[in-house]
Amino acid sequence: MNKDFLTLQDINQDEMWQIFELAAKLKKERNTSDFKPLAGKSIGLIFAKSSTRTRVSFEVGVHELGGNPLYLDQGKMQIGRGSETVGDTAKVLSRYLHGIVIRTYAHAEVEELAREANIPVINALTNEYHPCQLLADLFTIYEYSGKLDRSVKVGFYGDGRSNIANSMILAARLSGIDLVVCAPEEERPDEALMANAPNVRWESDPKKAAKDLQYIYTDVWVSMGFEEEKARRMALFQPYQVNRAIFDLAAPDCKFLHCLPAHRGEEVSADILDGKCSIVYDEAENRLHVQKALMAKLIGKN
Ligand code: CP
Numbered sequence: 495m496n497k498d499f500l501t502l503q504d505i506n507q508d509e510m511w512q513i514f515e516l517a518a519k520l521k522k523e524r525n526t527s528d529f530k531p532l533a534g535k536s537i538g539l540i541f542a543k544s545s546t547r548t549r550v551s552f553e554v555g556v557h558e559l560g561g562n563p564l565y566l567d568q569g570k571m572q573i574g575r576g577s578e579t580v581g582d583t584a585k586v587l588s589r590y591l592h593g594i595v596i597r598t599y600a601h602a603e604v605e606e607l608a609r610e611a612n613i614p615v616i617n618a619l620t621n622e623y624h625p626c627q628l629l630a631d632l633f634t635i636y637e638y639s640g641k642l643d644r645s646v647k648v649g650f651y652g653d654g655r656s657n658i659a660n661s662m663i664l665a666a667r668l669s670g671i672d673l674v675v676c677a678p679e680e681e682r683p684d685e686a687l688m689a690n691a692p693n694v695r696w697e698s699d700p701k702k703a704a705k706d707l708q709y710i711y712t713d714v715w716v717s718m719g720f721e722e723e724k725a726r727r728m729a730l731f732q733p734y735q736v737n738r739a740i741f742d743l744a745a746p747d748c749k750f751l752h753c754l755p756a757h758r759g760e761e762v763s764a765d766i767l768d769g770k771c772s773i774v775y776d777e778a779e780n781r782l783h784v785q786k787a788l789m790a791k792l793i794g795k796n
Contacts, residue, residue, distance in 0.1 A: 495791055498608040498615045500601075501623045502664035505542070509791070510668055514633050516787035517780070524558070524783075532561025535592035539618075542568035542598040547754060548618045548626065551781040552595050559786055559794065562640045584610035599719055602692070614792045616785075621657060623720055627753045628661040630780040630790065632669050634773060635709055637780075638749060642669040644693055649707040651676045651734045652761055653727070654683040654696060656752055657669035658713040662755060663687045666694050676703035678730055700734055704743035711751040712736045712761045713751025728760070737763035741771065749773045 496504045520527060537556045540625060541549060544636070549565065556563035572578035583606045593614045596604055601620040608615035609714070617625055632642060637647050650662045654677025663683060666673035673694045675683045688694045697703040715731040716724045741748055750762070752770045758764040766772065 495559060497792075498617075499625060499788060499792060500604055500608055500615065501619045502625045502628060502661060502668050504625075505668070507668060510629070510632070513629065513784065513787045513791060515634060516790060517633055518781040520786050520790075521780075523785040527558075527789070529543060530560025531790045532556055532559040532592075534560075535793060536562040536564060536590065537595060537789070538564050538566050538569070538587055538591045539591045540566045540568050540596040540598070540686065541618075542574065542596075543619065545597060545618075547778050547781050548597060551785055552618065554780055555786040555789060561592075561789075561793075580606045581610040583607070588612045589664045593789065616788070616792065618773075619657060621717075622660055623664075624657045624661050624753070625664070626781065626785055626788070627658065627664040630664075630784040631711070631751060631753070631777060632665050632671075633784050634751070634777045634780050635671065637776070638773065639708065642671050644670055644672050646671040646709070646713060647674075647707050648672065648709040649674045649676055649703050651700065651703070651710060651712045651736050651740070651746075652715060652731055653677060653681045653713070653717075655681050656713060656717055658711075659683055660687060662711065663691070663694055667691050674707070676700055676734060678734070680730060701743055704740050707744040707748055709751055710736055710740065710744060711747050713753055714755070714757055715761055731761065735761060735763065737764055738765060741766060747771075751777055754778055768769060 495509050505563050539552050553563040568574040575584045588611045595616045595618045597618040603624040604617050604620055636642050648671055654675045674697050676697050682696050715727045750766050752774045756767055
């Protein structure tokens with residue numbers, strides 16, 4: 495495996511299956527496992543943005559693998575007040591820690607941190623990508639469908655250029671699932687990300703996109719860091735709300751996915767989010783199991 499996990503392009507399909515095999519085992523044996531690949535290791539968790547799932551699943555995950563998680567509020571670090579470079583931070587933390595998990599704004603900052611650090615760096619969300627989320631989502635789809643190939647039909651509704659949409663496209667490329675990104679022209683997905691991927695397409699019509707979908711995924715319309723665009727985004731994405739009318743056009747047993755937090759009545763209607771088709775809490779739980787497997791492979795091997 496590559497040293498770092500910054501996007502889903504950092505693993506190949508074999509490595510994805512190795513992670514899922516270990517994640518399934520760790521999930522099954524959570525209460526009995528004595529698997530401690532992070533024993534004696536300290537992992538820094540740098541957060542510049544709010545988090546519930548990511549912070550807790552990484553902290554608990556490091557602990558369960560025998561390691562020591564250190565939560566670091568980026569705003570309280572020297573880098574956070576502009577008094578230290580990313581490079582110096584990376585070099586110094588590499589002398590103390592065995593791995594870094596980071597959630598911040600610009601993806602370029604995480605790339606620089608990874609370049610300058612000689613320990614593994616895991617991207618826990620940037621403005622551009624959220625690979626840990628999508629790895630857990632693929633695992634969740636695999637649990638429900640028993641396979642990941644072109645016969646598995648997934649639709650992402652909303653902002654086609656968001657970190658979730660970008661990562662969903664890379665997830666489809668990695669796994670081979672069929673993906674339609676349903677987004678308005680103004681926020682259609684990045685052509686370069688979709689290039690040479692016959693299993694990924696863009697569709698602007700929410701009704702056309704819904705046909706035969708087995709999974710429908712959406713995310714909030716205003717991500718962290720984009721608050722000043724709220725009015726424009728709320729109007730633009732309104733026709734892309736995931737609701738009963740969309741589900742009625744999808745496959746009969748279509749499941750609903752959302753990375754959470756969700757805004758009922760905005761990107762998804764409450765009856766869908768809280769209904770029988772929703773598997774969002776399985777999805778959230780799988781963050782823990784999949785990230786444990788990822789950390790064991792990436793950090794536990796050394
Ligand atoms: N899905 C997700 O990343 O949740 P948090 O923002 O709560 O970490």
